[in-house]
Amino acid sequence: MASPPSAIPEMTLQEVMDRLGPSIFAGLLDTDGILRYANQAALQAIGSTPEQVLGRRFDTTPWWKACDLSQSRLQQAMAGALRGEASRFDVRVATASGAALSMDFSLLPLFGPDGRVLWLIPSARDVSEREQAQHQLQLTRHAVEQASDALLQVGPDGALRDANAAACRLFGLEREQLLRLRVPDIDTQIDETRWPQRWHELYERGSLRFETSVRHQEGHEIPADVSISLVKSDTETFAHVCIDDLRERRAAERRIRQLLQFDELTGLPNRQLLFERLGTILQTSAQTAVLVLELDRFKRINDGLGPTVGDAVLREVAQRIAATVRSIDLVARRDGDEFVIVMPAPPLPALHMAQALLDIAARPIWIEEQEVHITCSIGIATAPADGDHADTLLRRANAALHQAKLQGRNQASVYSGAPHDDDPERLALEIALRHALRDEQLDLHYQPQVDLVHGRIVGVEALLRWQHPTLGRIAPDRFIPIAEETGLIVAIGDWVLRRAIDQATDWQRAGLPPLRMAVNLSARQLLQPDLARRIEGLLAAAGLDPRLFGVEVTESMLIANFDQAVQHLKALRALGVEVSLDDFGTGYSSLSYLRRLPVDVVKIDRSLVPDVTALAEDVSITRAIITMAHQLQMKVLAEGVESEGQAALLAANQCDQMQGYWFSSAQPAAVVETMLRDGLRIDPALLDRRDQRGSDLQVPRRALHGPDRQ
Ligand code: C2E
Ligand code: MG
Ligand code: MG
Numbered sequence: 001m002a003s004p005p006s007a008i009p010e011m012t013l014q015e016v017m018d019r020l021g022p023s024i025f026a027g028l029l030d031t032d033g034i035l036r037y038a039n040q041a042a043l044q045a046i047g048s049t050p051e052q053v054l055g056r057r058f059d060t061t062p063w064w065k066a067c068d069l070s071q072s073r074l075q076q077a078m079a080g081a082l083r084g085e086a087s088r089f090d091v092r093v094a095t096a097s098g099a100a101l102s103m104d105f106s107l108l109p110l111f112g113p114d115g116r117v118l119w120l121i122p123s124a125r126d127v128s129e130r131e132q133a134q135h136q137l138q139l140t141r142h143a144v145e146q147a148s149d150a151l152l153q154v155g156p157d158g159a160l161r162d163a164n165a166a167a168c169r170l171f172g173l174e175r176e177q178l179l180r181l182r183v184p185d186i187d188t189q190i191d192e193t194r195w196p197q198r199w200h201e202l203y204e205r206g207s208l209r210f211e212t213s214v215r216h217q218e219g220h221e222i223p224a225d226v227s228i229s230l231v232k233s234d235t236e237t238f239a240h241v242c243i244d245d246l247r248e249r250r251a252a253e254r255r256i257r258q259l260l261q262f263d264e265l266t267g268l269p270n271r272q273l274l275f276e277r278l279g280t281i282l283q284t285s286a287q288t289a290v291l292v293l294e295l296d297r298f299k300r301i302n303d304g305l306g307p308t309v310g311d312a313v314l315r316e317v318a319q320r321i322a323a324t325v326r327s328i329d330l331v332a333r334r335d336g337d338e339f340v341i342v343m344p345a346p347p348l349p350a351l352h353m354a355q356a357l358l359d360i361a362a363r364p365i366w367i368e369e370q371e372v373h374i375t376c377s378i379g380i381a382t383a384p385a386d387g388d389h390a391d392t393l394l395r396r397a398n399a400a401l402h403q404a405k406l407q408g409r410n411q412a413s414v415y416s417g418a419p420h421d422d423d424p425e426r427l428a429l430e431i432a433l434r435h436a437l438r439d440e441q442l443d444l445h446y447q448p449q450v451d452l453v454h455g456r457i458v459g460v461e462a463l464l465r466w467q468h469p470t471l472g473r474i475a476p477d478r479f480i481p482i483a484e485e486t487g488l489i490v491a492i493g494d495w496v497l498r499r500a501i502d503q504a505t506d507w508q509r510a511g512l513p514p515l516r517m518a519v520n521l522s523a524r525q526l527l528q529p530d531l532a533r534r535i536e537g538l539l540a541a542a543g544l545d546p547r548l549f550g551v552e553v554t555e556s557m558l559i560a561n562f563d564q565a566v567q568h569l570k571a572l573r574a575l576g577v578e579v580s581l582d583d584f585g586t587g588y589s590s591l592s593y594l595r596r597l598p599v600d601v602v603k604i605d606r607s608l609v610p611d612v613t614a615l616a617e618d619v620s621i622t623r624a625i626i627t628m629a630h631q632l633q634m635k636v637l638a639e640g641v642e643s644e645g646q647a648a649l650l651a652a653n654q655c656d657q658m659q660g661y662w663f664s665s666a667q668p669a670a671v672v673e674t675m676l677r678d679g680l681r682i683d684p685a686l687l688d689r690r691d692q693r694g695s696d697l698q699v700p701r702r703a704l705h706g707p708d709r710q
Helices: 009-016 038-048 071-082 128-146 166-169 195-205 247-261 272-286 298-305 309-324 350-362 390-406 423-439 474-486 487-509 522-525 531-542 553-557 560-574 616-631 645-652 669-678
Strands: 024-029 036-038 087-094 099-110 117-126 151-153 162-165 208-217 220-234 236-246 286-296 332-334 338-344 365-367 368-370 377-383 412-414 442-451 458-466 472-473 516-520 549-553 578-586 603-604 633-637
Touching: 009 024, 009 365, 036 458, 036 549, 071 099, 071 117, 071 578, 071 645, 087 338, 099 128, 117 377, 151 166, 166 208, 166 236, 195 208, 195 220, 195 236, 195 390, 236 390, 236 442, 247 272, 247 616, 272 332, 272 338, 272 390, 286 390, 286 531, 298 368, 298 522, 309 332, 309 338, 309 350, 309 368, 338 522, 350 377, 350 412, 377 390, 390 412, 423 458, 423 487, 442 487, 442 516, 442 669, 458 474, 458 487, 458 669, 472 633, 487 522, 487 531, 487 669, 516 578, 522 560, 531 553, 531 560, 549 553, 553 560, 553 616, 560 645, 603 616, 616 633
Parallel strands: 377 412, 458 516, 516 549, 549 578, 578 603, 603 633
Antiparallel strands: 024 036, 024 117, 087 099, 099 117, 151 162, 151 236, 208 220, 220 236, 286 338, 286 377, 332 338, 365 368, 442 458, 458 472
């Protein structure tokens, strides 16, 4: 084959081609299609030396071996080039190192002075990066379009430049219509004069977040949480706006408030609202009567006729009371079978009113053609004679109620001024409790707390048990309030702390998996100035990592001395101790309050833990609490989980942990130890945490919780 004619400045051309950089391949073919030259980049890509490829037909060189272009297409291109036509196409080439390159390939003819084709120049440019960027861009666009949040792009002038499908749905507009609007058209709090200021603020800070309401095209306003971030590039500056529709959350919040203040069964104000309203009434009314009414032996009805009849009786009694008192009187359901009636400026002696209530309660109640007879007992205290605080009055009315019950029930009794320690039942318990610690009648049981992501036991709650030699087992709900009032709780609480910390240390020493021990604190303990330091000392003395220890407090406990309680909790958290807010959803629970508390875990009270049969509305309350807690960086543990359905529902709603009879009740240390050794856990199939938003929950059929089989 003849050497290249001198018309081609050979050396210069090669130099140029070699300096084109690693992403441009170039070569030279003679008119027989033989490769005469290939630049460094092209040779390196296939790992060949010039000797291995030069002099071969171009279409048999390694570049084309691992290429997705057909031979016929290449030959067509070569034939075309010989006729003087240029071709260009995209090919994918495999390199010696195994990488796949996307190349923009072209084959050009090079003409001699006489217009004949002398050479063919194949060249290829690596466009992989560009392709990847385009692919990435497409993915991003897709994600933005599919996002459930409404997303907008806004220019410095306030004009909407882009909007995703969710934004169109939110405003009820087609995209073209939406893109004709400006921020002042959609944000109710921004008008034309304010926009430049908002943009300036965004420009200074880089991002903004605020609540506002936006305008739907039909005119109504939608509350929204808006986050804006500034996007600056060489060529443009715009704002990326994310609008979170708050309607569902607001409705859930209203519902939570309702739930936190009203009793579901009767619709009457509950204990919390009773406290609030009684406080207000006492401030404004010169005289107030407080009547506490309890159904006599209601448990018999509940157990004997079933809870449905029990519920119906409670509803009927609630209605009868409401129908008997005046409209300005307050009727509340304080507890299971306990009602409280508050009468500002009672028109006749409270005892008369009580008598009327006894009479109407004693009338037969018909439930499903069944005649039920019930009586009640009433205790009365009056302000200001018996006190002027809600607490005192209720306690004294209770003492009077106890008196009425002692005197044979079905009657009313007025607080007589006898100190409430005179209550014989309580007194007996108090004396017994004083001996309980000394005589080692107290014990701790431990209830597992289980993680809802992987199903394993992550902690236990220490729960106090009292076995009295003659009175038998006495429930904490009965003796802890007495221990509180008498101050015995301090000594008992100390004992609980020591015992629980020792147990946790023993388990760790025995080589069991890391496990957090949670202890319930009492209001009195929180009032002790050195509580946090004492706990720190006990942990250090035992050598227990504070991260394996937790405390549980309730909101009502914090109220007595909020600042000190918060200080304690902060100090404990600083050590690594986990703080849980117990019984959330009962008593004083308030969402705004939650934000101010140094808390790691919110424990949803079992009364707010829905079952699969629960109304969608109730589930949305639980979900709202979970969402809110997560926004405040808190975890959520659901208490009192009694069925597989509840556990699955909670897992599907992103609840973090659970405890309850379904997994295990509180058990002696030895039993818990066996569970830990056996790796007892929830079946992972039950914890399929697919996002169930907007779809019906499917609960897996079986939830074997046997030993860990991994
Ligand atoms: P808590 O801290 O909210 O404890 C949870 C209560 O719910 C425990 O009752 C537990 O046995 C019960 N429970 C657990 N799972 C279920 C379930 O699935 N269904 C139902 N219906 N109940 C379940 P317990 O042991 O009777 O304790 C009652 C309360 O007494 C505790 O409520 C806590 O406030 C208090 N308490 C218990 N031990 C201590 C203690 O050592 N110190 C203090 N200060 N209070 C304690
Ligand atoms: Mg607790
Ligand atoms: Mg609780």
